[in-house]
Amino acid sequence: MVPETVITICICTFRRPQITLTLGSLSGIKTDKSWNVNVIVADNDFTPSARELVEASAVGFPFPIRYIHAPASNISIARNACLGAAKGDYLAFIDDDETVTTDWLIELMNVAKKNNAHAVLGPVRAIFSKDSPNWMVQGNFHSTFPTFVNGEIITGYTCNSLLDMRQPTLSELRFDIARGKSGGEDTDFFDRIYSNGGRISYAENAWVEEIVPSSRASLKWLATRRYRSGQTHGKILLKKKKQAIARAYAFLITSFKAAYCFSGAALTVFSPVSWRRNYIRGALHIGVLSALVGAQEIEQYGATLTDGKNTNAR
Known part of the structure; x- marks a missing residue:
């Protein structure tokens, strides 16, 4: 009998109703019969504002969904809550404003097993609105891909990634709380994976998609x-x-x-x-x-614009 592989898909959220679209896309992904897939949503708001949306989405969902309240306004707190709550073999991160393609998890897992990778990154395809500037669309400025240095990936991101939690390099690794408001906590996290001898691979067909809002189209x-x-x-x-x-x-x-x-x-x-x-x-x-030269890092998590829209960005 093939041993069961437990995979936890983690989403950190902060006042984004689009979380329902993200969860909806996960309901249609392809999986292997030997996988036990579950989903964790970590709410980084001061109050459990996403609880009702997540619990409503969980009704009839093909995988168990667990809601965690992980306050407040510091993305590293939410990411670490996911790491602490996920007890399986693999952990996948996506953002709360993204949707996954049907082969997304299959592609990530195939590359992880083929390369015995400690971490795997997938690409993010930007979906531009009709109002987006032509130069932004032509240059595809908002899509995300890993950066290779001398043929290797030496850091990464959490907007589309898979971690092999069985690897010693990841067992006690956590996101830096001090970077939880400035951002860059994921860059630092993956840099430490690589510096500790971890292998980071790329699954070029493990696509997720992200709509570019007007607030970012500049x-x-x-x-x-x-x-x-x-x-x-x-x-x-x-x-x-x-x-x-x-x-x-x-x-x-x-x-x-x-x-x-x-x-x-x-x-x-x-x-x-x-x-x-x-x-x-x-x-x-x-x-x-x-x-x-020691300048203070700018903060981009948790700030709120005058129109009430949260400015959190991956």
């Missing part, structure tokens, strides 16, 4: 996000480069990269996609520089 939003990502990378660099000369060298190289990107933006100003791509990359390197 150059300012993209540049701010990349700046914050740069701050995370800068903080990681600081941890790894203890000597002053190593930090000075990192600052010099990053300064050159920033200047190169902004020069590229100026030289490609007549290309709507290219100059913006260069500008956004420049913002990333400015974020790294800000971290290297």
Whole structure:
């Protein structure tokens, strides 16, 4: 008899009614008969605002759904609540504004087993509205893919990922609470997986989809996000480069990269996609520089706009 494989799908949520669409898409995924699949929803709001939506979705759902209240307004708290509550062999993370494709979990698991991977990343396909700028659609600025360095993936993200919880490198690993408001907690988490000897693989056909809201359809939003990502990378660099000369060298190289990107933006100003791509990359390197000189990281989790819409972003 084939041993049962327990897979927990985890979703952290904060005041997003789209969680019902996310759960609805999970109800149609393909699974293997040897899998025992369950779902955890960790609500990061101050009050259990998502409980009714989740419990209503659980009626007639093909897998057990467990609701957890994990306050408040710190995404690392919610992610760690998922890690603590999931007792199975594998744990998958997706965001509460995404929908999965039918082969999503099959593709992640196939790659995990084939490569004996500690973690597997899948791609996120951005779904643009008719009002989205042409340059944003043409450049596909909102879709998410892993970054390869010398043929390896050295960090990752939680918007589409699978973790093999049987691996020693993950058994006690948790998300950094200090990064729970600034973001970048997932980058740091996967960096530690890799630094501890873990293997991160890519399942190119394990697609999830995400609608791009109007609040994110701007150059300012993209540049701010990349700046914050740069701050995370800068903080990681600081941890790894203890000597002053190593930090000075990192600052010099990053300064050159920033200047190169902004020069590229100026030289490609007549290309709507290219100059913006260069500008956004420049913002990333400015974020790294800000971290290297000790600037405070910006906070993007838990803030609320004047119209009452939460600004949480993955």
